[in-house]
Amino acid sequence: NKQTNTWNLSDASLNSKLELGSYLGGLFEGDGHIWIPNTSSKKKHNPRFCITFHIKDLPLAEKLLEIIEYGFIRKKTKENACVLTVSPVKGLKKIISLINGKLRTPKIHQLYSLIEWINKNHNLDIKKLTLNNEGLNQDSWLAGFIDADGSFNIRHTRLESGEKRRIGCSLKIEQRKVDPITNESNKEILTLIAEYFHTKLSLRQQSRTNREYFIISASSQRSLRRILDYLENHSLLSSKYLDYKDWAKGVNLILTNLHYTEDGIAQIDNLKNNMNRNRREFNWDHLERLEKECHGYQ
Structure with missing residues (x-):
């Protein structure tokens, strides 16, 4: 039952729109989480932005990593899954710029915690944008x-x-x-x-x-x-x-x-x-x- 992956350009609904930020926001709110380090911990850790995929979707995880540029993919073979993990600050800032203002669920509070951590530890002033309440047909969320x-x-x-x-x-x-x-x-x-x-x-x-x-x-x-x-x-x-x-x-x-x-x-x-x-x-x-x-x- 080996999976065969092929790549060659075809129709692929290429006329449809793709808003990467809202798409990534929807993917994160469905299957992702953000881990924030404990402030009292002696060791310095960066937060981690993670999205879990079925192992058959590894090509998508790899393509997203290519765009974000910072992070890694961890394979969880027993669970048939892989996890896209972004921890370097440059990568986290890119994630924030993509999904801030695009979220629609209570997971927005995880993003807010990440923004607070980045602002505090890297002397920035990133604004926390509110939930997106535009019509669902308006973007790729x-x-x-x-x-x-x-x-x-x-x-x-x-x-x-x-x-x-x-x-x-x-x-x-x-x-x-x-x-x-x-x-x-x-x-x-x-x-x-x-x-x-x-x-x-x-x-x-x-x-x-x-x-x-x-x-x-x-x-x-x-x-x-x-x-x-x-x-x-x-x-x-x-x-x-x-x-x-x-x-x-x-x-x-x-x-x-x-x-x-x-x-x-x-x-x-x-x-x-x-x-x-x-x-x-x-x-x-x-x-x-x-x-x-x-x-x-x-």
């Missing part, structure tokens, strides 16, 4: 957040005793109910995302940890149209981009009412069987867009 916490699914259930089969596509976004550091609820932003995708916010308890999670599940035709509209304009960058592209083909079959034709059913099965965990080949052409961003942030 939601693309970053979906890359962190979203999943694209195609469902095909054959019902017994000659009943009608069911075919559907859904986007699911899952995030902890409460921010563990500030104890503030994530309800406000997740309600906004649910409303934007024309669906409802629900809550579930994880039996293993007893933690509560907010869940957004969008599958109506109205929701599917809105998701396509957003993601064709604000591209994903992780390997979920590839799952999204396959999923979108399934969505188009549904929207054109071809999903229950013989050919449509065959296409749905083929798409479903080769995405998410079943994907073996990864084409990273879509990261070319980040290549262009590199030149803007060097």
